[in-house]
Amino acid sequence: MKKSKLFGGLVLTASLFLAACGNGGTTADSSASESSSTVAAEPTTVKIGLVSESAVEIWEAVAERLEDENIDLEIVKFTDYNQPNIALDNGELDLNAFQHVAFLENYNANNDADLTPIGFTFVSPLGIYSDKYADYSEIQDGDTIAIPNDVTNGGRALLLLQAIDLITLDNATGTTPTVNDIIENPKNLNIEELDAAQLPRSLEDAGAAVINTNFAVDAGLVPTEDALYLDTDNIQEVLDIYKNVVAARAEDVDNEVYKKVVAAYQTEETKALIAETTANTDIPAWD
Template identity: 35%
Template sequence: MNRRLFVSALSVSALSALALAGCGKSRTAGDPDTLTIAATAVPHAEILEFVKPALAKQGVKLEVRVFNDYVQPNTQVAEGRIAVNYFQTEPYLAEFNKAHGTRLVTIAGIHVEPFGAYSRRWKALGQLPDGAVVAIPNEPSNSGRALLLLAKAGLIALRDPKCVSATPKDIVTNPRHLKFRELEAATLPRVLDQVDLALINTNYALDAGLDPARDALTIEGKDSPYVNFIVGPESARKDPKVQKLVAALRTPAVKAFIERKYAGAVIPAF
């Protein structure tokens, strides 16, 4: 399946990156002061834009390349086109490495995005009718996350209530006969008018103008284990530019920025 990447206004230099994407090499590969990083638009690229000035003072030019899917950011890092990425949880990375034969590693956890359930037809989960159509992400780590949230809300029961990679086949009790549609995560906000309920990653919810704290009918708590990490090859751990990025992201200023801008929809993990 072809996946379309888009260029965000957050990254002025991304236009040049697209022009050279087919070459298999980063445009800035020869620039020792530039660090390229792949990210989804909200909140990851916004947080990265916030730390750009601090990194620039340390001699690091941060080039943010924005994607609207969860595959290309890992693929391009694995191929060496981009240094690191910032968009995913550890369960998702584990599934990606297993499916694609890659060896990317988590470098530093930055924040949690509580996963939520949204509806434009109903104001509470208790209003869901028998046979309601529920849209969930179509890849294992996020489908499992969605089903665990529904199980916690009492709508279904799973064979293994702790399985982070559960699929609809693992549902053992479904008293409301919910019908599940498995779709690409990025498309879920766009189908809200077509389904009774959609389980949406917070970055895509925010990008679609949803307010998780206000609009979600149920949402993960602050104890969610799904931390979003900086990810890259093993060698990136020792890269001074990556180390400076991690340090810049884990400052009181960034914590305050996240808390102020996202009002609980994104929670610092440091």
């Protein structure tokens, strides 16, 4: 199976986009003067797949900046994590920006794909939330804890539960443990795996839920205020594999237009929008 190629350097330099122009002139007689006209090039359309509303807001601002580069950035919004990689892989999209490196590598391994990161975006914390408890220490014996059902986010959620001493995992499992790797569960917690987009709704019934920031924010939660614990509270322990990326097909990794899209994202303006749309929760990851 193919594996995604991790890029070594992600410092992208924006270059000037040269607009094609045509000059034309005719001479009718000795008194006619030469004239010229400039014909603007058609914009280059780039389709990018996103998942959350906060991401759409940020990328809409990027799209405005790209107009000066004669690039028409078309945003395609998805409602879950399952479709954007499929759409990129089959050519319906040119880029997507919704996932961290670990999620992308897992998709490649399971689908014989070669989608490749071309630029970092941000680190998004994973948080545990509850409508019933004000502190994770209050979680009761036999409570249900909902976590994402995909391998990478589910594994990260289990590592979070271990970090707050709710469970203990087999040390041999690495960064992608499963519920089968739980070796100690002193509160007899019921770990329920759900589609990540459904996790905010699970708070009505579950004791707590581990929710990705984009879905938490879309549901009206403020991670820095509402989460009982964020795994970025100790940012040094958040691995590079959890940095989010802009992804392309492998054959497009050196596409100059796509590099300009990444460069237009990796700006101070984007940093300010990330802070605004995620209540200072997500952390820019390209510096």
